[in-house]
Amino acid sequence: MAADLDGVAVLRLICGTLVLFLSGAAHAHDVAAPAPPAPGWTFEPWVVICLGLSALLYGVGLVRLWKKSGDGRAQLRRRACWFLGGWLALVAALVSPLDAMGTQLFSAHMLQHEAMMIVAAPLLVLGRPFALWMWGLPPGWRRPVAAAVRTGGVQAGWALLTMPVFAWLFHAAVLWLWHAPLLFEAALHSNAIHTLQHVSFLGSALLFWWAVLGDGGFRPQRGLSMLYIFTTMAHTGALGALLTWSGVVWYPSYIGAGEAFGMDALEDQQLGGLIMWVPGGLAYLIAGLALVSKWLGRPAPQGEGASRIV
Incomplete structure (x- = not known):
């Protein structure tokens, strides 16, 4: 299909655009500001601009x-539905009242992170936005931009970032390190650290899901794809279980913050752990199944490289 003609180059091209998108999307609220009495929609300009630009480029493309x-329209329609689902999940995570509630409830903050990592990220990967964004650029820009990323x-950087074992390790490290009390507390009190978080x-979730789903799972070592999914399900479930069963509040900043919602800090933490443990684990299980x-329903086509997607 025409969308796949320059797929690898397009992916490398959009890395730069994606950095801008992630940087803007991450800074969704001022964590250092006093918590609002009634969480509402947050229209951070950079978030709205980045979300709007990504949707506009995809739509034009x-x-x-x-x-x-021609005959590829059914596939395009399916990919557009995936992208729309992922885009709406990002809106829910970064613009809806859920974002503001994250400053008052750890469980809401956890739900926001899960919405980005296990809902938005895999759906965006399945939506194949890179090639569509390229087609959305002005015609005169496509050739020089594609040449710049060759x-x-x-190419070497993209090959490293999308190496499955690297993406898996990077995503695991990000999850565990940021949930360490010292770093998580730092993110609650610094906009810069919160943005980085x-x-x-x-970003690590997008790399992980690309490693698993980026070629539709039709890589020669299918078993490794399943290993990455189920080991991720296991270690994220373990982190969720630790949060759920701990008798100590890990993040003191939430002490007293959830009283307006009828929860103390430990109950809030337990609910957040359950969100990571149960719905999060279920999402990985569904992806694996x-x-x-x-794989069982359709044999891997011969000679088809990394341009295929589920």
Whole structure:
């Protein structure tokens, strides 16, 4: 299909754009400001601009590519639905009242992170936004931009970032390090650290899901894809269980903050742990079963490289 003609180059190109998107999307609220009495929608300009630009580029690219796709329109429609679902999940995480509630409830903060990592990230990967964003650029920009990302350094960097074992280790390290009390507390009191936290959560999740889903699971070592999914489910479940069963409040900043919602800090922490443990684990299980079903239902096409997606 036409969208796949320059797919690898497009992916490397959009790395730079994606950094800007993640940086803007991560700074969703002022964590140092006093918590509002009634959490409402937060319209941080950079968040709205980045979300709007990503949707606009995708929409323009979809319209342009639709005219050239012919029999590939069903696949385009499916990918557009995936992208829309992921985009709406980011809106819910970064713009809806859930974002503001994250300053008052650890459980809400956890739900926000899970929405980014296990809902938005895999759906965005399945939506194949990179090629569509390229088609959304002005025609005169496409060739020079594509040429710029074909350099050896960019290619080597992208190869490392998307190496499955690296993406898996990086995502695991990000999850555990940021939930250490010292770092999590620092993120609650510094906008810069909070931005870095959200960038690393969403960015590492996108890399992880690309490693698992980026070629539709049709890599020669299918078993490794399943290993990455289920080991991630296991270690995130373990972290959630630790939060749930701990008798000590890990993050003192939430002490007293949840009283307006009828919860003390320990109950709030236990609810946040359960969100990571149960719904989070279920999402990984569903992804693993979906891949198995895909493999059993359709043999891997011969000669098809990393351009395929579920």
